[in-house]
Amino acid sequence: AAERTLSIIKPDATRRNLTGKINAKFEEAGLRIVAQKRLQLTEAQAGAFYAVHKERPFYKDLVSFMISGPVVAQVLEGENAVAKNREVMGATNPANAAAGTIRKEFAESIEANSVHGSDSAENAATEIAFFFAGIEITG
């Protein structure tokens, strides 16, 4: 079914001017970018977005990394968008990512892994609402 997911192009990728190359991967996979904005997250915002990871050993570093430069938040739409986006991104750790995936081609490390994508349709709805008002999204 047609679905939406929340994607973030992370600071390691915006720093290296990779927004267009990453967007091309999404579009080639049949995902439509139906909302997009570039923003500098505050520490509080990044901490809130990743609150589910609060107890993880990498949480503090992750928040510092996510505020180290601008991110591009986007809503991707398409058939099975959550799963399709995860396929295009590749494994969290670029060392384990399949050939042709965004993380295999562009990620610098397990932390600076170029993109975030929602891991379920339910989380996608929450994450989309974190960044976008309904009026900002148009299929």
Ligand code: CMP
């Ligand atoms: P993301 O898909 O955005 O979800 C959590 C992020 O934490 C992950 O991508 C990485 O950027 C970062 N991270 C850093 N270390 C780890 C780790 N050991 N396991 C999972 N995620 C990690």
